[in-house]
Amino acid sequence: MPDVLSAALTPAAPAPATVPNARDAVRLLRPSQIREVANAGFGVPDVLPFWFGESDRVTPPFIRDAASAALASGATFYTHNLGIAPLRETLARYVSALHGPTSVDHVAVTSAGVNALMLAAQLVVGAGDRVVAVTPLWPNLVEIPKILGAHVETMSLAYGANGWQLDLQRLLGALTPDTKLLMLNSPNNPTGWVMSRDEQRAVLEHCRRHGIWIVADEVYERLYYPNEAGQGGMHGGMQGAPSFLDLAARDEHVICVNSFSKAWLMTGWRLGWMIAPASLMDDLGKLVEYNTSCSPAFVQQAGIAAIEHGAQFTRDLVADLRASRDHLVQALAALPGVDVKAPPGAMYVFFSVPGALRSLDLCKALVREAGLGLAPGSAFGPEGEGFVRWCYACDTARLDAGVERLTDYLARHHTR
Template sequence: MPDAASPFGIAGNAPILPNVAGIEKQQILAVAEIAFDDPDVIPLWYGETDISTPQFICDTAAKAMAAGDTFYSHKRGIPELIQSLATYTADLYDIEIEPDRFSLTASGMSAIMLCLQALITEGDNAIIVSPVWPNAQSAVRTLGGEPRYVTLTPGDHGFGLDLEKLKAACDDRTKVIFVNSPNNPTGWVMPGDQQKELLDFAREKGIWIIADEVYARMVYEGKAAPSFLQHAQPNDPLLVVNSFSKSWAMTGWRIGWIIHPPQIGELLGNLIEFNYSCVPPFLQRAAKTAIEDGEGFVKEMTEYCRRGRDIVTQRLPNLPRIKNFAAPEASFYAFFQIEDGEDTLATAQDIVRKVKVGIAPGTAFGPGAEGWYRLCFAQKPERIAEAMDRLEAYLKG
């Protein structure tokens, strides 16, 4: 029988690494599991749209599978896709990025994990601009690192970052500065001048920047958010993470990429081999189609989210007990406070039980977000409007 003294009930107390055993359940899941399969719930807890992946992308994957493109592939990505990504990035930012600086990954999350595996060990710390997607901070802890948070400051027109405070948080054990811009959950966008200043600082101190730019195309002014790439030299200590999940409605496909200095391409290739060998080649063919033929869909997706944003921006600030909401510059999230809702997880769970609207508790996104909540508005306008009606009933009651 299992030994009762083992925290996991494993016979003989066979150990699990404390860095892993100590990971807590993600708080978004703690809300979603209450009513995940309830068809009456409006699920605004996770970061995905209700639009299916475009058919032309799906057709490419199906044709590639039917043609037998189902074997091991280039571990850093098929050359045709890598070239498409290089061309796409060059056109987007009016800069030249050589193909040898790209590595394909099995999702944006695996891209972050690969970067951290290369940089973080026991006792190191990572400075994280917070609030932030919860998986990023958990990945640091899994590797034995210490997340240190520099919190965005809310204002009348959105959030801002105190760059001097961020610099002061770094010490001789700081190996990484993690910046998610456009930001999940706040919609904050880091200005280009701040990116340049932070990159100059990181270069001087020998600290890596991991820039999570997954929401780069989900902007409501312009073609893309500012990128660290616009200020970087090829050999700068910069790793830019991106994904097909959001702009191309491919969350379930699990495919992303890293832009990195060319000198570490082989190292990342080795880590890819040890983690998952390669991204399935038929998915890579579909991703190439998304990059080359999907620009129209990216624009449609942004406009779809804009309609949800407009409804939330009009309705949410006028609901009872709502405060500190500003229309997000980018991404597809609203981040706001509820008066007397400081027990954030309990309140989010109460909302889904009573009015069947699923929102994420702010405490999932790091320190300083008690009393805050996130909802994803990348859904049909009528569903967002109905969610606002239900939240109004809850907040009045």
């Protein structure tokens, strides 16, 4: 008689083989073409990487020292979901100085700006909702609502003699009453376009009428180079780009996302914040708990130092970036077949170059054959095809070396 116990313990025959897959909404997300180009650069000696959106300079010492001191004092425990009180209070004062009265009840600290964007979408978007995004655009803003099952439609900026511009009436026409959310990024990655205050006012009034949420990605607001003084907000003598916070009451259907990454060179620290209606904060706290629980305490202490002691640093950084932008635009404009305009914001030049109608192929070839790392325009949606993005957050000697490599590549290939 068979051993009953042994038979019971014998593994059953395996079921027919199936491949474990993520759900369809995740599988259909666009992979990063910027990362694809960067991966193509592994093993290529002496590549000049201008593909990522960060400076080649490290975070300044006064911020690093604040984090070190916080670690030394034992700031290694969980914090409040919405951030430590001193940082939220510091952010409230900072935002108030730039954009008008803002209480701590409207401030939430997040684990990076991209985390804030995901949290904002999770707060207001669900499966089947209609979302409109203004493109070309950093792909995270287009793809995040799709993770939640939303349907995303894009409305492209237009490129012309004055660079990238918004067709305001076309955007308003796209914002139909069945739209749940508008995703905007100004100053814009990749184009450097900056939405004017009049455009913001028209969009805000339209969204008010139809109950449409606005999520404004304003992480580049301090990297702003206006042609005229007095455009945008001011804080400690430093300029900020026009913001929806200049116009909207704090309890409207508006969520503004920001980050420490750009204006204080803290990309690797993963610290951001959002300004949102107070009525969302309890639910936002739940989402933070189920995503990350909180931002690290010692990193939050570094954020306080960045804002309280970083006014002159950011002022100097913006001046350096403006000089680098102007230097690169002038050098690129001298190349045959290149069409480039000086953008009013962010840290990128998004320009047309021979061969960029297949921008991913071009950027991979530039890495392999010229040791030059640029981001393909197609990484920012089909509206960006025909262009490439160059991050100019570095010294002019490095930019000159990159332009020389691009010049040599174009001369060899005679690309039309």
